Amino acid sequence: MIDSQYAWHLPENQDENRINEISTTLKISNLLAQILYQRGYQDVKTAHAFLNPHPDQLHDANLLYDIHKAVDRINAAIIAGEHITIYGDYDSDGLTSTALMYEALAMVGADVDYYIPNRFKDGYGPNVTVYEDLIARGTQLIVTVDNGVAGHLAINRANELGVDVIVTDHHALPKKLPEAFAIVHPRHPEGHYPFGELSGVGVAFKVASVLLEEIPQEMLDLVAIGEIADLVSLTDENRVLVNYGLKMIAQTERPGLQALLDIAKIEAPITSTAVGFAIAPRLNALGRLGDAMDGVKLLVTQDIDVAEELATKIDQLNQKRQTIVQEVSEVALKQALSAENQKRNTLVIVGDNWHEGILGIVASKIVEQTHKPTIVLTHVEQNLLKGSGRSVASVDLYAALAPISDHFVGFGGHAAAAGMSLASEELVFIKDTFEANVTASGFDVQQKIPLEVAGKLELNAINANLYAELAKLAPFGMDNPKPEFEITAQVGDVKQIGQAQQHLKFSLVAELQQKVPAIAFNQGLLAAEIKANAQAIKVIGTVDENVWQGVSSYQILIKDLKQAGLAIIDARTNKLKKNLFAKNQQYVFFKHKLAKQVQPYISKDAHIVDLEKANNILDDQITTIVDLPADINDLNMLQNHTYRQLTVIFYTPQQVYLAKLPTKHDFANLYKFIAQHHDLLIKDEIQQLASYLQVDKSQLTFMIQVFFELGFVTIDNGVLNGVVKPPKAELGTAPSYQARLKKQAVEKVLIYSKTTELKDLLSKILNPNVD
Structure with a gap:
């Protein structure tokens, strides 16, 4: 039996009248209307708005707290000819935020450049030394993007040096905000912005909109990449921004982005999946393995040759990143599965000489395998650890660690992810407190994580029409995932795939032998068990399209599965x-x-x-x-x-099944020989005797044992002699003879039977009460 990893929750208590009204009025399938209803769009108006994202649904950027103060200060700097530096971040959200803000300021005539901190030298967020160096080289105004809300020390230092800092950020707010000139944040404690889930590039886009006094549609490609990469909620206005941003990517005029699309072999239509799994990882690779300044250069350059050169460099770094991730993940996962860690609700994995730039990815992989909030750390100095944490949906990682933030050298993040550095002596305290805080929140890894299922789906419903209907819910992402369906079917064509045979592929088979391919990533070890089980399988998965030579086919990407019966x-x-x-x-x-x-x-x-x-x-x-x-x-x-x-x-x-029993003639020849010879040294002469009697050595040994048990011979210290007047007895009554017959019967059934016959027999023996 294969049990599910998640607790499946199918729809219940739905208002069928409402669903039918949505379906009829909007001329969509009942299934799509049902999914919209499940996701909170429970009337025609809200469902229509969701299915038709439009710029009118964007919130007024002027509602952001401090945005006019920030824009006025930028305009004053432009008028005064002050040098402005955009201070960004090294991930995809930070790079796109920097590129967007740089382009916006350049468009209004600012004297502007940008700086992306080096993950290894500068760390995350405002850095005192970097700020001092920028100011010494002429920076007169610093504008942060995708960072800064926790940069107290560096911002205070800039203030001391007479340079204002404008913070634009979206990360979790500390109890006390820094003394920045302005802080533009969608969840500012004194603000009333109606949507708090913008990413860093989303906030930068809002600032650019006010600065330019119009919505800069040509920058929506950058917004889409940053928002998808940062896993922000793809609802409300983020859905609008990403929807139009994906269309902008498909017709991009940015040489760098086009070169990146070409090298990643991505063609229109551009999906959030393509951005999340092909574009964002390549941009992130720069900051993970080296200096991310080239990421901004790639996004803003108009030189095709420069774009292609940078795209090639980035792709090579990404390949290197993938290799390092694989190597570290294998070691880290073994540590995660240790006997001690099996008992914990959380994991703190520590290694030596691990590349700190990929620890967040490794943490994500461990979370995927173990379903536990995970921190992965590496020693960067003798007494200093650095790393990243990732969490499960039900655990707020930032909330679990923020109460002990004073025990970190550096700490920041949000509910799903965090970065940190700490002294080695703090490791045990942080590890134990992390476990205690997460457990106290009610999380128990032994309890299955809930999985919302859109409904049950028949195999014959999987076709182009269904896929087109479901595509109306796109762009997919955080808080708007691809619908997961429950499918029950027989199984065929089970095999392991992938370079390390780590993935599972099989066919879901319905009546009339209709087959739909299904793939379960990192579940290759289940292949033998599924293949060995005759029971139907239940899977939860999404409908995916495959296009080969212009022809579309459909498959199921499996999230979870279960199979009754014993394999x-x-x-x-x-x-x-x-x-x-x-x-x-x-x-x-x-x-x-x-x-x-x-x-x-x-x-x-x-x-x-x-x-x-x-x-x-x-x-x-x-x-x-x-x-x-x-x-x-x-x-x-x-x-x-x-x-x-x-x-x-x-x-x-x-x-012994294939070995024939000795015949009566064989037994008679042996008996005659023993009667004519005395004091036979069995150990020394048995092979010679077997050859003489023309029988197998094992058969001869068996016959002597039968004679001994029936009293026909004696064996004393290895010397065999016949008994002059032996008792009368049938050969078949000897215990050895009986055992040989029984062993042959057992071997016939358990060794020489067909696999199907053996499985049927064992099933009946193990389940005697099942017909």
């Missing part, structure tokens, strides 16, 4: 190898001797069941039956237990 894996072999016992699972032995022999090769964390010693079988375990029982009925000992998966090896050191 029985046929691994029968006549050779036991060490790698068979490398896994941390349950191994069942019918014979104590074999259990003792192979115990040194079994993982220390594995559970050994020695049935001769009456060891307990643990329930709900991945279980392997190692050896062959002496009797079919011995398998009844496996009843009344549950197994996550059952693998059968049924090893026996010497198979």
Whole structure:
């Protein structure tokens, strides 16, 4: 049986009349109307507005607190000929924010340049030394984008040097705001802006709109990239900005962006998925592995040659980033799955010489695998750790760490992600407090995370019309995910794919043999279990389009799955190898001797069941039956237990089914020979005797054992002699003869049967009450 990772929540208590009204009035499918209703758009007006994002839905930028103070100061600087520096950030949101603000100021005649802090040298946000250096080189006004709201020290220093700082930011607000000239923030405590979920580039766009006295539509491509990359809520006005921004990307006149699209092999129509998985990672790679200044240069350059050169450099860095991430992730995940960490609700993973620029990605991968809020740190100096944290939807990472922010050297972030540095001696305290705070919030990793399911879907409904209907919900992203559907079907064509065979691919099969491909990323290890189970599978997934040579087909990208019934894996072999016992699972032995022999090769964390010693079988375990029982009925000992998966090896050191029993003639020849010869040294002469009698050595040994058990011969210190007047007895009554017949019968059923026959037999034995 395969259990689901999430708790599936299907729609309930829906107003069917409302749904029908939305469907009829807007001329959309009932399914789409149902999804809109689930997401809070429960009348025709709100549903229509959602499906038709329009610039009229944008909020007035003038409502942002301090925005006029900021714009007036910028205009004053322009008039006075002051040099303005845009101080950005090294991620995609920061780079697009910087490029947008730089272009806006340049358009109104400002003397402007930009600075992107180096992640490794300058750290995140305002840096005192950098501010001092910028001011020494002539900067007279600093405008931050996507940072600054926690930059007290650097802003205070700028004030001391007579330079104003305008902060435009969207990150979590500290208890006390810095003494900046102006702070433009959608959640400013003294402001009343109606939507607080703008990204850094979204805030910069609002400032540019007031500065330019119009909405700069040509900059919406930058807005879309930054907003999608920063995982802000794609609802309300963000939906409008991203919707139009994606269209701008498709017709971009930016040489740098076009070069990036070309090298990533992205073609129109441009989707949020393409931006999130192809454009943003490449821009982020600059800041993760080196200096991100080239990112802004790529976005603002008008030189095609420069654009292509920078795009190539960025792509190469991204490939290098992927390699480093893979290497670090493998090591970090092993640490995450340690016995100690298995007991925790949170993870703090620490490594040496890990590239600090990719720790956020590694943390995300661990969260994906473990469903636990995770911090990944590396030693950057003897007594200093730096790293990043990522969280699950139900845990506010910033809220869990903010109460102990004074124990960090540096700390910042929001609900889903955070960056931090800390002294080594603070590690234990932060690790324990992080665990305590998250646990106190009610999070328990043993409880399944809720997964909202849009509804049940039949395979025959998956077609171009359905895909076109669902596409009306795009752009997809945070708070507006692709709809997840429950699908039940039989399974076929199960296989592992990917360079490391880490992914799972199979076909969902319906009546009339209709097949729909399905892919589950990082679930390759389930292939054998699914293949071994005859039960139908239930999956939760999104409908995805594949276009090949102009022809569209559709597949399911799986989020979660479950399958009833016991998966029985046929691994029968006549050779036991060490790698068979490398896994941390349950191994069942019918014979104590074999259990003792192979115990040194079994993982220390594995559970050994020695049935001769009456060891307990643990329930709900991945279980392997190692050896062959002496009797079919011995398998009844496996009843009344549950197994996550059952693998059968049924090893026996010497198979007898294919070996013929000695004939009566063979027994007669042996008896005659013994009667004519005395004091036979069995150990020394058995091979010679077998050759003489023209029988196999093992057969000869078996016949001598039968004679001994029936009293036909004596064996004293290895010397065999016949009995002068032996008792009368049938050969078939000897215990060895009976055991041989029984072993042949057991081997016939358990070793030489077809896989399907074996699975049927085991299913009936393990579930005797099921017809």
